[in-house]
Amino acid sequence: MVHAWRKVINLQKRELWSKSTMVLDRKIAFIDLQNETIKTESIPLDLREKFLGGRGINMYLLSRRYTPDLDPLSPQNPLIFGAGLLTGTLGFGSRINITSKSPESGHLGDSNMGGAFGAELVKTGFSHLLIKEKSKRPVYLFIRDNEVQIRDASKLQGLDALETQRKIRLELGDEKIQVACIGQAGENLVRFASIRSGLKNSAGRTGMGAVMGSKNLKAVAVRGTLDMKVAEPKKYLRCYLGNLKKLMGTKWANALSKNGTPLLFHNANTMGFLSVRNNQYTSVGSRGYLLEAEALDPYSTGMVACFSCPVHCRHRLWIKEGKYEGMRVEGPEYASIGSLGTKLGCMDLQDIIYATELCNRYGLDTISTGTYIAWAMELYQRGIIDQELTEVPLIWGDGKLICEIIHRIANRKGFGDILAQGPYAKSFFGEESSEYLLGVKNFPLEMTDERLPKSFALGMATASRGACHMRSRPSIDVLGLPEEVLKKIYGGPISKELNSYSGKGRMVWWHEVLNALCDAIGFCRFLTVFSSPHAPQYNEFSRLILLCTGLKLTPGALKRIGERICTLERIMLVRDGISRPDDTLPKRYFEEPIPEGPAKGEVISKEGFNSMLDEYYRLHGWDKNGRPRKTTLRKLGLG
Amino acid sequence: MKIKIDKKKCSGCHLCGMVCSILHLGVINTEKSAIRVKKDDLNTSLSQPVLCRQCKQMTCIEGEQVKASAERKKFIWDKSRAERCPFNALPSSGQIAYHCDLCGGKPQCVRVCTTGAIAL
Numbered sequence: 001m002v003h004a005w006r007k008v009i010n011l012q013k014r015e016l017w018s019k020s021t022m023v024l025d026r027k028i029a030f031i032d033l034q035n036e037t038i039k040t041e042s043i044p045l046d047l048r049e050k051f052l053g054g055r056g057i058n059m060y061l062l063s064r065r066y067t068p069d070l071d072p073l074s075p076q077n078p079l080i081f082g083a084g085l086l087t088g089t090l091g092f093g094s095r096i097n098i099t100s101k102s103p104e105s106g107h108l109g110d111s112n113m114g115g116a117f118g119a120e121l122v123k124t125g126f127s128h129l130l131i132k133e134k135s136k137r138p139v140y141l142f143i144r145d146n147e148v149q150i151r152d153a154s155k156l157q158g159l160d161a162l163e164t165q166r167k168i169r170l171e172l173g174d175e176k177i178q179v180a181c182i183g184q185a186g187e188n189l190v191r192f193a194s195i196r197s198g199l200k201n202s203a204g205r206t207g208m209g210a211v212m213g214s215k216n217l218k219a220v221a222v223r224g225t226l227d228m229k230v231a232e233p234k235k236y237l238r239c240y241l242g243n244l245k246k247l248m249g250t251k252w253a254n255a256l257s258k259n260g261t262p263l264l265f266h267n268a269n270t271m272g273f274l275s276v277r278n279n280q281y282t283s284v285g286s287r288g289y290l291l292e293a294e295a296l297d298p299y300s301t302g303m304v305a306c307f308s309c310p311v312h313c314r315h316r317l318w319i320k321e322g323k324y325e326g327m328r329v330e331g332p333e334y335a336s337i338g339s340l341g342t343k344l345g346c347m348d349l350q351d352i353i354y355a356t357e358l359c360n361r362y363g364l365d366t367i368s369t370g371t372y373i374a375w376a377m378e379l380y381q382r383g384i385i386d387q388e389l390t391e392v393p394l395i396w397g398d399g400k401l402i403c404e405i406i407h408r409i410a411n412r413k414g415f416g417d418i419l420a421q422g423p424y425a426k427s428f429f430g431e432e433s434s435e436y437l438l439g440v441k442n443f444p445l446e447m448t449d450e451r452l453p454k455s456f457a458l459g460m461a462t463a464s465r466g467a468c469h470m471r472s473r474p475s476i477d478v479l480g481l482p483e484e485v486l487k488k489i490y491g492g493p494i495s496k497e498l499n500s501y502s503g504k505g506r507m508v509w510w511h512e513v514l515n516a517l518c519d520a521i522g523f524c525r526f527l528t529v530f531s532s533p534h535a536p537q538y539n540e541f542s543r544l545i546l547l548c549t550g551l552k553l554t555p556g557a558l559k560r561i562g563e564r565i566c567t568l569e570r571i572m573l574v575r576d577g578i579s580r581p582d583d584t585l586p587k588r589y590f591e592e593p594i595p596e597g598p599a600k601g602e603v604i605s606k607e608g609f610n611s612m613l614d615e616y617y618r619l620h621g622w623d624k625n626g627r628p629r630k631t632t633l634r635k636l637g638l639g
Numbered sequence: 640m641k642i643k644i645d646k647k648k649c650s651g652c653h654l655c656g657m658v659c660s661i662l663h664l665g666v667i668n669t670e671k672s673a674i675r676v677k678k679d680d681l682n683t684s685l686s687q688p689v690l691c692r693q694c695k696q697m698t699c700i701e702g703e704q705v706k707a708s709a710e711r712k713k714f715i716w717d718k719s720r721a722e723r724c725p726f727n728a729l730p731s732s733g734q735i736a737y738h739c740d741l742c743g744g745k746p747q748c749v750r751v752c753t754t755g756a757i758a759l
Contacts, residue, residue: 020666088667090654090657090658090661162681166681199680225670226668229666233661240751241750302648302650304650304686306652308657309652310753316683328682
């Protein structure tokens with residue numbers, strides 16, 4: 001009996017330790033869809049030390065293939081999936097970056113996604129996938145422990161993002177499979193199609209879904225069971241618990257846990273930096289309560305989290321009555337409420353929730369979708385386009401109309417086929433239309449108006465993927481902290497006034513570097529210095545990386561990694577011919593003071609803007625034209 | 640001591656499972672943990688933590704010549720015990736069932752649960 005029991009224990013031990021990996025052993029798979037070949041390589045330690053993972057290694061891989069004449073929808077454009085260094089571990093979120101040349105802007109494309117997909121990918125032993133060429137038939141990838149399969153996807157064609165995920169799980173007989181896929185919008189090459197996972201996780205911006213569609217790739221399904229060995233388990237756990245206490249002690253984390261990002265709507269509206277009717281206005285005044293976080297409460301059935309996130313900032317909603325009775329969704333985020341709501345003059349929360357859900361199912365970026373519809377609505381308002389082209393009157397605020405346009409965009413029907421081309425729809429709307437598409441580097445602005453917060457304005461102008469608040473999101477000056485505190489955080493003088501230009505170049509530089517690092521680690525930027533100066537950052541990250549992986553990187557070395565990623569992205573933009581004149585803002589921001597509301601009269605002065613830009617370039621080690629200096633390249637090992 | 644579950648509060652973050660596997664095995668693998676989060680992530684996104692209820696009457700070890708008090712302190716169990724659990728509360732994979740030993744009296748999963756879905 002004893003002998004038999006010992007045998008069982010030995011069997012269990014063998015099973016217990018049979019399949020494991022370490023963070024630094026995670027591999028990259030090069031997948032050629034045309035020849036259906038897969039090559040697996042380990043990631044050299046020195047590459048990890050220079051770029052960590054996620055966005056960092058993605059940019060290294062893209063930069064070696066990025067040329068100005070690379071057509072984003074051609075087979076040669078690589079589509080790169082990269083999980084962060086600590087994705088799937090006990091950390092602060094578990095994110096993945098999806099990177100390529102953008103078919104929307106024509107420049108750098110990159111989008112960061114939460115949920116559980118990245119965490120499941122790393123359990124297979126892979127952290128990065130580089131997908132190249134175009135398949136002759138519709139396919140999807142199935143990645144299991146140390147193995148990549150290319151499978152037929154003909155039965156998945158035409159399905160939305162949710163149906164696709166369900167059908168793959170059913171076909172492969174495993175509920176735990178995580179899927180990143182495209183909906184109809186990606187298949188139809190809508191230039192701002194997203195890649196989707198779960199109910200609402202999106203690699204939304206820069207049209208990565210269209211790149212995936214152009215390769216005849218419907219989905220990537222992952223299921224891993226490998227153990228991830230930890231370098232120093234007990235110390236790591238203790239370190240994590242300390243950081244968790246620190247994070248959950250911040251007001252920001254607690255507010256986000258309760259209300260999610262919709263809590264930001266109130267601030268933007270009452271201070272006057274919301275996009276209303278394509279930025280013709282910047283506040284909806286007292287009507288704001290209709291879309292504030294509390295307005296979601298009647299529908300909310302709780303909050304959910306991404307894998308490994310203690311903050312759980314995502315609403316789970318159930319609409320029990322009204323025109324959308326029975327609808328159960330996750331979200332919407334503040335970005336969608338602004339982009340598909342106020343930006344289009346729509347104040348009906350249920351319509352906004354439904355429009356967001358439509359975008360999620362079709363696989364469309366809610367921000368870009370809202371912005372292009374807003375652009376068309378303003379052109380219609382000004383008589384630049386008419387019903388002959390638009391088919392229906394484009395009236396501000398009509399929720400039903402907004403949903404109808406979304407259907408047409410995703411299916412490329414009629415006027416939707418024109419809008420599906422994103423900024424390239426200019427050729428149908430005429431030259432005069434350009435100034436009403438508010439964007440930077442051929443990429444549209446978002447749900448906010450940055451004429452009041454000057455730091456945000458600079459961040460929009462300099463973001464490496466075109467107008468994007470998340471590349472820097474320098475919002476600590478919104479908190480009204482004393483200037484001594486700001487100086488301590490940023491290492492230089494910063495004005496606490498939101499509409500001052502002083503020191504804001506430094507703020508943007510500082511946040512860009514930290515956020516690039518977060519994307520390389522796989523942490524969520526909401527959980528670092530986003531809206532709380534007390535949240536974990538370099539020191540804490542350095543310790544966690546050491547105890548989890550054994551990799552010794554000082555806080556200074558981590559900062560250099562952030563710098564390296566930012567400068568490498570800049571190098572690719574410079575190759576495209578981008579320089580100082582492109583790091584700018586829409587004409588409206590410089591020439592039209594905000595006409596009414598709490599931020600009335602705010603505008604961007606050219607002089608103030610240029611002073612911020614000078615400071616920003618100097619801190620990055622770039623010259624006056626925004627080109628990285630040779631000394632900077634050498635310092636970062638990029639020369 | 641018993642860990643109480645309020646499934647309405649679970650956010651589905653899996654921190655509990657990771658802490659459990661790190662502490663007991665030195666690895667991160669939520670499928671090698673005594674606590675498991677059942678998910679309905681493509682429909683309602685409801686999540687539900689499941690773990691040993693520390694029953695006084697241990698149906699799971701019925702028929703075995705073992706001491707209940709000693710078994711309660713063990714983390715690695717045989718899968719057959721999971722099959723005997725009337726609440727289907729013991730996570731298992733392969734031949735192993737993962738049993739909650741309450742971390743020797745200081746359950747660590749409770750410390751990382753920021754929603755209060757699992758509490759003492």
